[in-house]
Amino acid sequence: MKIRIPQKNLSKHINIVQKGISSKTTLPILDGILIEAYDNYLKLTGTDLELGIETKIKCEIIEEGKIVIPSRIFGDIIKKLPNNDINLETDLDYNIHIVCDNSEFNILGNSADEYPELPEINDEKSFKIPKDLLKNMIRQTVFATAQDETRPILTGALLEVKNNNATLVALDGYRLALKNSSISYDSDIKVVIPGKTLNEVNRILDDEDNNIKIMFTSSHILFNLGDTIINSRLLEGQFLNYKDIIRNEYKSQVIVKTNDIKESIERASLLAREGKNNLVKFDIKDDKMVITSNSEIGNVHEDVNIELEGEDIVIAFNSKYILEGLKVIDSDEVIMNFISNVNPCIMKPKEDENYTYLILPVRLAEAN
Numbered sequence: 001m002k003i004r005i006p007q008k009n010l011s012k013h014i015n016i017v018q019k020g021i022s023s024k025t026t027l028p029i030l031d032g033i034l035i036e037a038y039d040n041y042l043k044l045t046g047t048d049l050e051l052g053i054e055t056k057i058k059c060e061i062i063e064e065g066k067i068v069i070p071s072r073i074f075g076d077i078i079k080k081l082p083n084n085d086i087n088l089e090t091d092l093d094y095n096i097h098i099v100c101d102n103s104e105f106n107i108l109g110n111s112a113d114e115y116p117e118l119p120e121i122n123d124e125k126s127f128k129i130p131k132d133l134l135k136n137m138i139r140q141t142v143f144a145t146a147q148d149e150t151r152p153i154l155t156g157a158l159l160e161v162k163n164n165n166a167t168l169v170a171l172d173g174y175r176l177a178l179k180n181s182s183i184s185y186d187s188d189i190k191v192v193i194p195g196k197t198l199n200e201v202n203r204i205l206d207d208e209d210n211n212i213k214i215m216f217t218s219s220h221i222l223f224n225l226g227d228t229i230i231n232s233r234l235l236e237g238q239f240l241n242y243k244d245i246i247r248n249e250y251k252s253q254v255i256v257k258t259n260d261i262k263e264s265i266e267r268a269s270l271l272a273r274e275g276k277n278n279l280v281k282f283d284i285k286d287d288k289m290v291i292t293s294n295s296e297i298g299n300v301h302e303d304v305n306i307e308l309e310g311e312d313i314v315i316a317f318n319s320k321y322i323l324e325g326l327k328v329i330d331s332d333e334v335i336m337n338f339i340s341n342v343n344p345c346i347m348k349p350k351e352d353e354n355y356t357y358l359i360l361p362v363r364l365a366e367a368n
Contacts, residue, residue: 001065017046020053032068127185145195250337269319325357
C-alpha cells in the first residue's frame with residue numbers, strides 16, 4: 001500500500017473510528033484500525049465486535065493495499081504531525097512508514113487477513129430520518145439509560161416504529177425519557193439499541209442538513225451517515241412496558257419558566273450534593289414553588305413563580321435526575337403534572353407534545 005493524504009483529514013477520520021475500539025478487548029487485533037486503500041479512497045475500520053465503525057476518505061492512491069495499525073499510537077502520531085500531506089507506505093513485513101515534512105515514523109502493523117469482518121446488513125428493512133431530528137431524539141433520551149449492567153436491557157433505548165411514527169424511549173428505574181417523531185415508514189420495528197451506540201452516533205453526526213439511513217436485521221442496526229457507517233449489535237430481551245408507567249391524569253399541574261426552575265435547582269443542588277441523597281424539596285402552593293435543600297453544612301431556599309392548577313403539594317426529588325430532564329427541554333416553559341408525593345412527576349415542554357420526561361420522587365421521610 002502506498003498513499004498520500006492530508007494530515008487534517010486523516011486525523012479527523014481516525015478519531016471517528018477510534019470510537020468503535022474498546023480498551024478492554026482480549027483480542028490484540030481489535031486494538032488496531034483496519035486500513036484499506038482502493039478506488040481513490042482510504043477506508044478505516046474500528047470494532048469491538050459489539051460496535052463497528054467504518055469511514056472513508058478520498059486520497060491519492062499510488063498502490064492499493066491493506067493493513068492493521070495499532071490504534072492509539074497511530075492516532076497520536078497523525079494528530080501531532082504538521083498540517084500537510086502525509087505519505088503512508090507498507091512493506092511485506094507489515095511495517096508502515098509514515099512521512100510528513102521532516103518527520104518520519106516506522107510502525108509495526110498486522111496482517112489485515114486476521115481482522116474480523118463487520119456483519120452485512122442489506123436495506124430491505126430501512127428508513128430515512130433527518131439528521132437534526134435523529135440528533136435531537138438521541139439527545140433528549142439517551143441520558144436516561146441505565147449505567148450499570150444489573151439489567152442489561154435498560155442500558156439501551158427502545159426504538160419503536162409504527163404508522164409513520166418513531167418513538168425512542170430510555171429508562172433506568174428512576175426516570176423515563178420519551179421522544180416521538182414523524183417519519184416516512186409504515187412498517188413496524190421494535191428494537192433496543194445500546195446507549196453506547198446512540199452516544200457515538202450523536203458524537204459523529206455533524207451539522208450538515210441531510211438524511212440518515214437506518215437499516216435493521218433481527219440482531220443488528222446500521223446507521224449510514226454517508227462517508228461513515230456505524231454498525232451495532234442490538235440488545236436482546238424484553239423491554240419494560242413503558243406505556244403502563246405514563247399516566248395522563250393529575251391532581252396538580254404547574255406551568256413554570258424552564259430557565260427559572262433549572263437555575264434555581266442548579267443553585268439548590270450545590271448543597272444537595274453535599275448530602276447523602278442529592279435531594280431537593282418542592283413546596284408548591286398558590287403561585288409559588290419553594291425549592292429547599294438541607295445538608296450538614298447549611299441550607300438553601302429558592303422562590304420560583306409558577307401557575308398552579310389543582311392542589312398544593314410537597315414533593316422531593318434527586319436534583320441530578322430532575323436537572324438532566326430540564327436541560328434537554330427546549331421550550332421556554334415546562335408543564336409539570338403531579339398526582340401525589342409518592343407518584344411520578346411527568347414533565348413536558350409547553351410547546352412540544354412529542355417529548356415526555358417522567359421522574360420518580362424521593363419519599364419525604366428521606367428528604368427531611
